[in-house]
Amino acid sequence: MAVGLASSFLEPLEATSIHGTIGQLICLTEWMDQLGAGERYNATAARQVEDFRDFVRLHYVSERRDxxxxxxxxxxxxxxxxxxxxxxxxxxxxxxxxxxxxxxLAHVQEQLYVPVLNGLGLLSQDLARAEMARDPKLRQRARETHASLVAEYSRAAEKCLPHRAWLESLHKETVA
Ligand SMILES: Cc1cc2nc3c(=O)[nH]c(=O)nc-3n(C[C@H](O)[C@H](O)[C@H](O)COP(=O)(O)OP(=O)(O)OC[C@H]3O[C@@H](n4cnc5c(N)ncnc54)[C@H](O)[C@@H]3O)c2cc1C
Incomplete structure (x- = not known):
């Protein structure tokens, strides 16, 4: 059995390593005293990294052919x-x-795919609207989640220096 980087490495575009390692450790401790634990663990670790690979590969779906x-x-x-x-x-x-x-265990599922698909322009807005129309509770939850995120980020932004002001403050410190 191998855990962490000793078991696999993927480019860190989605930083799956620590999550993957924790998942592996949970499986290992859960199964280690059972018959066939090695095969089960290895099959799960292999599936985990293949699913991560597929998720990372999604980021390379592009219209570029140049x-x-x-x-x-x-x-x-x-x-x-x-x-x-x-x-x-x-x-x-x-x-x-x-x-x-x-x-x-939490894994790469729709909760991670949807934002990436959306960012890549691969999520159909019509399907998203139809999904909301089908389930009013989902629409309500989406509205509440959106409103709470906007409020949270606005509160955080109010406490932050604008980027230029921060850079200028660094420059002043360096000059002084
Ligand atoms: C800058 C940076 C940012 C990162 N950010 C993220 C992130 O946001 N999210 C995320 O999931 N991952 C992130 N990673 C990756 C993640 O930190 C690593 O993949 C993870 O820590 C690897 O853990 P590991 O225990 O498998 O291996 P390691 O941490 O590499 O541990 C291996 C250990 O084995 C020891 N060792 C090596 N050879 C021998 C030997 N012959 N005998 C005995 N001991 C030996 C080493 O000294 C080391 O202590 C980041 C990595 C870096 C460098």
């Missing part, structure tokens, strides 16, 4: 990435689209 690099990236997406994108062009991503992770 260099050999981007053409190669586009031609080599894991099939699950293109299959999911095709599925999510017809339905809004949901928890049911993901195989549950062992021990009910």
């Amino acid at each position: 260099t050999a690099y981007w053409r190669d990236v586009t031609a080599s997406h894991p099939p699950v990435v293109t299959e999911r994108l095709e599925k999510w062009s017809r339905k809004f991503p949901s928890r049911e689209d993901f195989e549950p992770f062992p021990l009910g």
